[in-house]
Amino acid sequence: MRTARAALLLIVLLTGLGPRLPAQVGAGARKDIYHDGWIDLNKNGRKDVYEDPKADLSARVEDLLSQMTLEEKTCQTATLYGYGRVLQDELPTPEWKKKIWKDGIANIDEHLNGWGDKGSKSIYSTDTKKHVWAMNEVQRFFIEDTRLGIPADFTNEGIRGLAAYTATSFPAQPGQGSAWDKELVREIGRITGEEARALGYTNVYAPILDVGRDQRWGRMEEVYGEDPFLASRLGVEMVKGMQEDYRIAATGKHFAIYSNNKGAREGQARTDPQTSPREVENIFLPSFKAAIKEGGLLGVMSSYNDYNGIPITGSHYWLTERLRNDFGFRGYVVSDSASVEYLYNKHAVAADMKDAVREAIEAGLNVKTNFTPPDDYILPLRELVREGKVSMKTLDDRVRDVLRVKFLVGIFDHPYVADAEATAKLVNSAEHQQVALRAARESLVLLKNDRNVLPLSKGIKSIAVIGPNADDDSNTRHRYGPNGVRGVTVLEGIKNKLGGAVKVTYAKGCDIVNAHWPDTEVLPEPLTKAEQDGINE
Structure with missing residues (x-):
């Protein structure tokens, strides 16, 4: 190969x-x-x-x-x-x-790489x-x-x-x-x-x-x-x-x-x-x-x-x-x-x-x-x-x-x-995507596993997914890498894995940036009683 x-x-x-x-x-x-x-x-x-x-x-x-x-x-x-x-x-x-x-240039940076308002529309x-x-x-x-x-050196970013x-x-x-x-x-x-x-x-x-x-x-x-x-x-x-x-x-x-x-x-x-x-x-x-x-x-x-x-x-x-x-x-x-x-x-x-x-x-x-x-x-x-x-x-x-x-x-x-x-x-071939998937899997680190919650019990009835990044992949597209990709969010991945057999409840919880912090609640929208009851099951 x-x-x-x-x-x-x-x-x-x-x-x-x-x-x-x-x-x-x-x-x-x-x-x-x-x-x-x-x-x-x-x-x-x-x-x-x-x-x-x-x-x-x-x-x-x-x-x-x-x-x-x-x-x-x-x-x-x-x-x-x-x-x-x-x-x-x-x-x-x-x-x-x-x-x-007209007399040349050392390099041209980030030309037509898809970033910026104009670049992403070109x-x-x-x-x-x-x-x-x-x-x-x-x-x-x-x-x-x-x-x-003298040719131009076309430069670009590339940390991911x-x-x-x-x-x-x-x-x-x-x-x-x-x-x-x-x-x-x-x-x-x-x-x-x-x-x-x-x-x-x-x-x-x-x-x-x-x-x-x-x-x-x-x-x-x-x-x-x-x-x-x-x-x-x-x-x-x-x-x-x-x-x-x-x-x-x-x-x-x-x-x-x-x-x-x-x-x-x-x-x-x-x-x-x-x-x-x-x-x-x-x-x-x-x-x-x-x-x-x-x-x-x-x-x-x-x-x-x-x-x-x-x-x-x-x-x-x-x-x-x-x-x-x-x-x-x-x-x-x-x-x-x-x-x-x-x-x-x-x-x-x-x-x-x-x-x-x-x-x-x-x-x-x-x-x-x-x-x-x-x-x-x-x-x-x-x-x-x-x-x-x-x-x-x-x-x-x-x-x-x-x-x-x-x-x-x-x-x-x-x-x-x-x-x-x-x-x-x-570019972005199936073979390259497989390497990216391998890298994503190897990058995961389990820091703790309170009460051995993982792996999930097959008898589990409901799961709560909480967090501003759980249903938003935009923050995964840091500007120093590809912009045209769309990832599977944490929420989507859990739903895809569990199917319809398990109830999945989602709450954003908070924003990544809170302009009024620390004078506002970290979780301004707490879970409803029904949602909390579902987690406790």
Whole structure:
């Protein structure tokens, strides 16, 4: 079965060359640039070193870097958020040739993944085949309509399966952590990576390598657990599964010491982690170190927070000395959204946005991301280079890392998804759903069993199911995973299992969020006497 899957994936991924060129591209106006075994990306009529799939990786990177202008280099340092966020177009328009990304872009994040008001209504998100066609069209703009044809790295979330409307949904990372099954997590990673590449995404922002030590923290639902050993072992497996054969890049987050903010503060107050140096080394860093050294992690997201008063995203110590020099990281670092802006408007270590750009790129940041136009970072960076405040060497070093990852995942040679039919068969297939079901079963943990109520007695007459999530699966669709799936609720599952032989009574009990708490009852609508009598039977 694995051989059959591999063959199917090979069909999906044989892109951009000869007969495997998608029809929409092969019949296009620039079909003359596509040759047997290579693409004339800079349209000069000859095979340059960076266009030669057989050339040495470093030679390809250096050849391309030597041909790039300041404008093209700086465009490889920023994210363009996808449709419904910053980008207002599902497909390229003539206006794109006037936008800053006419000179390329480092990555496009969450494009057509089905999230947001617009994204969930787009046919290019909800229909797998149309999605593949649209992603190819966007990539074709960068291949055919930019001077050097540098492809975009399509990034996406994926901590419980790929954040695409039609992808396979898995338990969130705490569920995966509860399974204590390395082989299972490797398989989840493999499926996530396969589905990502088949849908046109080449970089997935996962796994979450943070360690959750305080249950008050608002993102506990994203981590494997509280133990650094568990997070390290499962993080390595997820990275290896996702990046198998360099099908995609995995980007671990959030580096560093992100999950232990003072008082478990979340939102705009993610600052001042109360963590000793010993805790940093023994608890919060091992998972990142293992993912890089053992898993070959190709991406890292820098976090919002500071440590000892120094913001991570503006810290040469963290992004260069520790991450690259100590851990041996050789991928590219992308900022968490707005963490560059936070250098001046939150942490107050930079005078303004331009100064924040300088601090971030000199610290070691490769790509800045935020829910704002990429111009906000690219234009100040160009000014800084022209003014001599950021050296061309520093810029080259940051761009080199981005290009290296793009070459490693093969998008210079295979920029398109060639077979939408194969993608439709692969994504959320019956086989993948079986792995998801296995993961769901293994994730369950019985914490206590008062009076041996489980397994249920065959003579039971009635059951009360109480709780706001019992008949609502919406909270299971955390935004960093598939959105188009619908699960079986607890209430539905119990009714399906017991049939009509047992009376099942349901009460919501309370809301997930009570705006008037603690001045209102936790259970504002108690069970009726008849309902309570049914439970007592």
